Amino acid sequence: MSHPLSFLQQRHSVPSRQLGGPGPSGDELQTLLQTAIRVPDHGKLVPFRLILLQGEAKLAFGARLAELSLRVNPNMPESKREKDRTRYDFAPVVVAAIAHIDESSTVPVIEQKLSVGCVAYNLLLGAQALGYGAQWLTGWAAYNREAAGILGLADNEHVVGFVHIGTPQIDVPDRDRPELADVLRTWTP
Template identity: 80%
Template sequence: MPHPLSLLQQRHSVPSRQLGAPAPEGDVLEALLATAIRVPDHGKLVPFRLILLRGDAKLAFGAKLAALSLRVNPDMPESKREKDRTRYDFAPLVVAVIAHLDPSSSVPVIEQQLSAGCVAYNLLLGSEALGFGAQWLTGWAAYHREVADLLGLGEHEQVIGFVHIGTAQIDVPDRDRPAVNDLVSVWAP
């Protein structure tokens, strides 16, 4: 029997450019999304929502981002232009995780953002558990108002990340991880 923590111990991101078809679909996708939203949610605010980008719509979204990137930074080197042009070409599914914030709530905005961040992380874990690969990306597009408008976000909404999901096209080695003893201390009065 595998160790109860083996999924967490083995979790790693697969670079979005190394993701191809298939991605979760139908009942499998529905189960992944339903599981992803089972997160800590102080005040039961449900401070998140998901936007699925697939097929031609995903490619059109990527093209619009590439055009916006070039307009904002016309002196961008060709290598960066190419990266922006093809960013959404690989993974067959991209889930935009949106923080749907209520600034009038007694629950601090940071807790609402963290709840939405947990949704993104659950998408990574769930994808791995189902045998898919995934990568959580942000980049400039997650913080740009025109991108928020393109996605139809409201005034109190923000992109937490774009989770690219598909099937790993190569074996991706794990990266070096920090030693837990370098990060943990015990507080004492």
């Protein structure tokens, strides 16, 4: 019998360019998304939205971002242009985790953002539980207001991450992790 935490001990990201089909769809995708939004939410604000990018729409979104990137950075090297052009070509499912911040709430903005971060992390864990690979990416588009406009985001919304989900096309070795002793201390009065 494996240790109850072994699932979490095996969690790692699969680079988005190493994700292909199939990806979750239909009821499986709906269950993944419904499960992902079961997060801590101080004040029951629901400070998150999800935008699903699939198929031709996902490719069109990637193309529009690539055009925007080139317009903003016309002297960008060809290698970076190619990376921007193909960023959304690989994983069959991309979920944009969106922060929907209520500035008038007594719940601090950081707590609202952390709730959205939990949604993105749940997408990673849920994808792994279903046998898929996933990677949470931000990149310049997560911080650009014109890119937010492409997604139709309101002024109080921004991208926390693009979670790419699909079937790993290669075995990805785990990366080095910090030693617990390097990041833990016990407080004493």
